[in-house]
Amino acid sequence: MLSKENNELICRVGRGTPMGELMRQYWIPALPSDEFPAPDSPPKRMMLLGERIVMFRDSQGRMGALEEFCPHRGASLYFGRNEEGGLRCAYHGWKFDITGKCLDTPTEQPERRERFCANIKARAYPCHEVNHMVWVYLGSRQEPPPFPLFEINTLPPDYVAAPRVMMEEANWLQNMEGDLDSAHLDWVHRRLHEDSPKPEKGVRGFWNPTGKPPLLDVVATEYGAYYSAKRILKDGSEWHRVNQFIFPFHTMITTGDGNVNLRSFVPLDDEHAMLIMHTGHPTQRLSNEVRRAQGALFDEVGGYIERTNDPRTYFMTKANKRNDYGRDMKLQNELMFVGIPFVGNLQDRAMTELMTNDAGQAIYDRTKEHLSASDAMIVTVRRQLINAATKLRDEGKLPPNVDNVELDKVRSATVRYPAGSDWKALSETARRAIPGTAAAADVGLII
Ligand code: FES
Ligand SMILES: [Fe+2]
Numbered sequence: 001m002l003s004k005e006n007n008e009l010i011c012r013v014g015r016g017t018p019m020g021e022l023m024r025q026y027w028i029p030a031l032p033s034d035e036f037p038a039p040d041s042p043p044k045r046m047m048l049l050g051e052r053i054v055m056f057r058d059s060q061g062r063m064g065a066l067e068e069f070c071p072h073r074g075a076s077l078y079f080g081r082n083e084e085g086g087l088r089c090a091y092h093g094w095k096f097d098i099t100g101k102c103l104d105t106p107t108e109q110p111e112r113r114e115r116f117c118a119n120i121k122a123r124a125y126p127c128h129e130v131n132h133m134v135w136v137y138l139g140s141r142q143e144p145p146p147f148p149l150f151e152i153n154t155l156p157p158d159y160v161a162a163p164r165v166m167m168e169e170a171n172w173l174q175n176m177e178g179d180l181d182s183a184h185l186d187w188v189h190r191r192l193h194e195d196s197p198k199p200e201k202g203v204r205g206f207w208n209p210t211g212k213p214p215l216l217d218v219v220a221t222e223y224g225a226y227y228s229a230k231r232i233l234k235d236g237s238e239w240h241r242v243n244q245f246i247f248p249f250h251t252m253i254t255t256g257d258g259n260v261n262l263r264s265f266v267p268l269d270d271e272h273a274m275l276i277m278h279t280g281h282p283t284q285r286l287s288n289e290v291r292r293a294q295g296a297l298f299d300e301v302g303g304y305i306e307r308t309n310d311p312r313t314y315f316m317t318k319a320n321k322r323n324d325y326g327r328d329m330k331l332q333n334e335l336m337f338v339g340i341p342f343v344g345n346l347q348d349r350a351m352t353e354l355m356t357n358d359a360g361q362a363i364y365d366r367t368k369e370h371l372s373a374s375d376a377m378i379v380t381v382r383r384q385l386i387n388a389a390t391k392l393r394d395e396g397k398l399p400p401n402v403d404n405v406e407l408d409k410v411r412s413a414t415v416r417y418p419a420g421s422d423w424k425a426l427s428e429t430a431r432r433a434i435p436g437t438a439a440a441a442d443v444g445l446i447i
Pocket of ligand 1: 070071072073074075089090091092093094
């Protein structure tokens with residue numbers, strides 16, 4: 001349970017809010033590279049942490065992100081012409097490059113233009129593109145902090161798939177808390193019986209072989225926290241799923257398929273967050289089969305809705321809360337605990353998007369909850385977030401991983417140890433992203 005005050009503190013992300021300011025200290029993954037297929041391709045609207053921006057790839061192929069509204073008289077730069085090294089506002093032709101530098105103000109008389117232009121600047125956010133993803137820095141430093149060294153950002157590009165994105169229609173935190181809560185695997189993601197086959201749509205349900213609830217063991221770190229959820233296998237050995245939380249909104253959850261991943265819960269505003277799933281292989285090129293499977297992840301549930309001009313409709317799957325996420329009662333009766341296809345976070349969204357506060361906003365009121373031992377990781381991560389946000393607000397102090405990006409070099413792991421083992425000591429290497437080494441994958445997610 002949280003106080004009303006702390007709940008507001010960790011959920012709200014607009015400019016000037018404590019959590020919003022914490023998030024603005026970091027590079028933020030914004031849109032996949034393929035949204036900007038070529039130099040001078042059409043600009044796209046985007047929204048991050050409640051801020052409206054326009055992103056574009058300039059004539060040299062470099063990515064830019066400008067505040068949506070033109071510094072002249074506020075027309076939307078979304079309608080601007082993207083050509084010859086910048087974005088030219090459609091209203092009166094003022095033009096800006098990716099740094100926000102004013103290149104032209106044609107409404108001024110030619111003799112005054114250069115001087116006038118020198119005093120105008122559009123608000124621009126630095127972009128960094130790597131491994132099929134464009135990241136943006138929304139903070140106030142002149143020189144942005146170092147770029148995060150998550151493994152997914154440091155592997156060769158052909159080891160990494162294009163990111164898959166799923167819009168979640170709820171506050172970022174209630175979405176992310178699912179990744180910190182291993183116990184829900186045994187319920188919302190489970191199959192009905194041990195021998196229930198894979199359904200037509202989605203992956204086969206989860207199965208806990210001995211049915212004993214997982215035991216959580218949590219370790220707070222300077223970059224966030226990691227934890228093990230221990231389950232007992234039929235031979236008595238212990239299966240540890242070791243997952244990571246990294247400030248401000250990233251997780252790594254193990255799937256046991258030998259890949260490494262980064263999952264980012266990026267708020268567009270307080271009631272919408274993208275789940276960006278970025279997957280790669282630590283030691284080899286991704287096969288075409290894996291690439292195709294990643295690309296087609298949501299096809300089984302009908303893919304995405306047609307976008308409107310509101311970024312909150314980007315990556316919205318056709319299966320969503322308006323149609324009960326494609327729930328199929330036959331599937332529920334015969335194969336799965338819940339008849340929603342186990343595809344991406346679709347089942348999770350059915351659980352988290354309907355959590356609201358008294359005003360009916362999709363921002364869960366945590367004054368009403370009753371936590372259990374299986375929520376230990378959630379408790380730790382909330383404490384870490386509250387501490388980090390208030391430390392920044394009150395003392396101007398930052399979590400170490402803003403500047404020490406070496407701390408990003410961690411992994412999740414799924415490991416099997418004899419009963420009574422010291423999992424923390426044994427998994428020390430498996431939890432580090434050591435270049436050229438395989439990811440620990442002793443037990444698959446679905447057994
Ligand atoms: S509002 Fe953009 S040039 Fe006038
Ligand atoms: Fe889940």
